[in-house]
Amino acid sequence: MTFHRNERVLAFMMLAIVGLSILAFLSVIIGTAAGLNARDFAGGVWPAVFTLPLIGLPIGFILIIVLLVTTARRRGREAKAEEAANLAKRGSSPARGKK
Secondary structure (H helix, E strand, O other), X not given: OOOOHHHHHHHHHHHHHHHHHHHHHHHHXXXXXXXXXXXXXXXXXXXXXXXXXXXXXXXXHHHHHHHHXXXXXXXXXXHHHHHHHHHHHXXXXXXXXXX
């Protein structure tokens, strides 16, 4: 199975976004368990940490769907090309065998 550049880029983007979102989610859980209250989370970098999973996880899900569709379309094109090459190698056309 070969991955083309676009598929590789989509896969790494999806992994990075989902990975950062999970790390942000875990940091909020750890901060809450460490005793931080709502006032502590209101300042600094915490608002961005709270917002990242809300935005990142849906974007990651969309990227997974785009990656699946892209891969399926490429594999379909490759299968058609391979079938045409096999038919040409045998010396028959696709319409000849059908009646």
